Amino acid sequence: MFTGIIEEVGAVTEAGEGTLRIRAPLILEDAKLGDSIAINGVDLTVAEMDGEQFFANLMPETYRRSNLGELKPGDLVNLERSVRPSDRLSGHIVRGVVEGVGQLHSMTPEGDAIIVRITAPEELLRNMVVKGPVCIDGISLTIVAKDETSFSVSLVQYTQEHTNLVQRKPGDNINLETDIIARYVQQYLEATGIGAKS
Numbered sequence: 001m002f003t004g005i006i007e008e009v010g011a012v013t014e015a016g017e018g019t020l021r022i023r024a025p026l027i028l029e030d031a032k033l034g035d036s037i038a039i040n041g042v043d044l045t046v047a048e049m050d051g052e053q054f055f056a057n058l059m060p061e062t063y064r065r066s067n068l069g070e071l072k073p074g075d076l077v078n079l080e081r082s083v084r085p086s087d088r089l090s091g092h093i094v095r096g097v098v099e100g101v102g103q104l105h106s107m108t109p110e111g112d113a114i115i116v117r118i119t120a121p122e123e124l125l126r127n128m129v130v131k132g133p134v135c136i137d138g139i140s141l142t143i144v145a146k147d148e149t150s151f152s153v154s155l156v157q158y159t160q161e162h163t164n165l166v167q168r169k170p171g172d173n174i175n176l177e178t179d180i181i182a183r184y185v186q187q188y189l190e191a192t193g194i195g196a197k198s
Contacts, residue, residue, distance in 0.1 A: 001083050002038045002094040004133075004140020006163045010039075012075045018058050020044070020068065025052040027079050036082040036096065040164075041138030041175045042066050043082075043096025066098045067137075067173040076164040078138040092133035092140050093180055100124055101173040102136075105150055107166070112157050114166065118174055119150045127178035127186055135177040139163050 010024035020039070027037060028049060035046045037054070042062060048055035063069040071077065082096075102120035109115075118136065120128075128134055128151050130143050141153040160166050168174070 002080050002096050003083055003090055004094045004135045005090045006078045006080055006139055008079045009076050009164050010079045012071050012073055015071045020058055021053055021055045023053050024079055038080045038096045038138045040077050041135050041177055042068055042098050065100055066175045067101055078163050094135045098175040098177050100176055102176050104168050104170050104172045104174055114155045115152050117150055117152045124176055124178055127182040133179050137175050
């Protein structure tokens with residue numbers, strides 16, 4: 001489990017079919033083999049460690065559901081270690097199980113903030129509510145607006161400076177994980193026929 005509070009922006013040093021190697025000196029300070037690390041919001045297992053780099057294997061399902069297959073050496077990725085029972089939950093409950101991707105539509109300055117608009121599939125949008133949480137590329141954010149095809153979040157300066165999001169460009173695929181509580185409620189309602197899809 002994760003919180004969506006990014007600890008480090010790491011750099012991809014190797015990306016190939018089923019493999020990913022990342023330079024991440026901060027994350028690796030207390031890491032060990034078998035630990036879970038969220039990479040752009042995707043929960044992966046540390047399979048090898050070498051100095052300031054770690055290696056993780058990727059499954060075909062990970063490529064189908066996320067943007068990790070698009071990574072290449074030099075790309076920056078958001079990193080977070082898994083939560084310990086004694087940690088504060090500063091973001092929201094994030095499982096690191098990306099449901100799908102949306103596309104970055106626009107970034108609009110608003111004072112010191114930046115409004116980021118992302119188009120998303122309907123099946124993900126139905127589990128999003130204004131002022132509710134969403135995880136985009138591993139970042140816990142609050143939805144500030146939503147319509148039939150997209151949602152928006154506002155990036156404070158700290159998020160702009162400590163994640164890779166402001167370096168992304170319109171059209172880029174963005175990993176999305178909606179609120180787990182909303183997903184459980186939606187599934188329950190559909191199972192009971194109360195919230196049947198139209």
